[in-house]
Amino acid sequence: MLNYTIIEESEVKEVKLDGTLDSLTAPKIMQKVDDMIMHGARTIVFGLGKVNFISSAGLRVFIAAEKKLQKAGGSVILFEPGEQVREILRMSGFNSIFPVLNTDDELETTLGASTGWERATA
Numbered sequence: 001m002l003n004y005t006i007i008e009e010s011e012v013k014e015v016k017l018d019g020t021l022d023s024l025t026a027p028k029i030m031q032k033v034d035d036m037i038m039h040g041a042r043t044i045v046f047g048l049g050k051v052n053f054i055s056s057a058g059l060r061v062f063i064a065a066e067k068k069l070q071k072a073g074g075s076v077i078l079f080e081p082g083e084q085v086r087e088i089l090r091m092s093g094f095n096s097i098f099p100v101l102n103t104d105d106e107l108e109t110t111l112g113a114s115t116g117w118e119r120a121t122a
Contacts, residue, residue: 004029011040011074012111016047021058029058033065042074043111049080054088062098075099079107 002025
């Protein structure tokens with residue numbers, strides 16, 4: 001099971017995930033990502049702090065999103081992965097493909113430099 005929340009700030013969209021990103025849940029997230037890109041998203045931040053597992057199908061969501069966003073001049077950022085997810089990202093090599101950020105300051109510095117984005121506090 002996977003729950004998600006989408007926070008929209010101009011061209012930056014934050015998708016906070018909670019649960020397991022696998023072959024059952026990845027298609028729904030990919031559809032949301034496609035919709036966001038179609039409606040102007042240029043950067044998608046995947047909040048991974050509450051994700052307990054990512055399968056290869058889940059990892060493909062990040063790759064597919066990155067390919068689509070690159071065509072539009074954008075990118076994917078992976079944010080706040082827990083230890084288990086961080087290890088999956090490391091073992092798959094995704095930590096060298098995508099920015100993996102751990103703090104709000106890192107995120108604001110990375111996004112603010114190119115978008116003027118400031119993280120909304122909820």
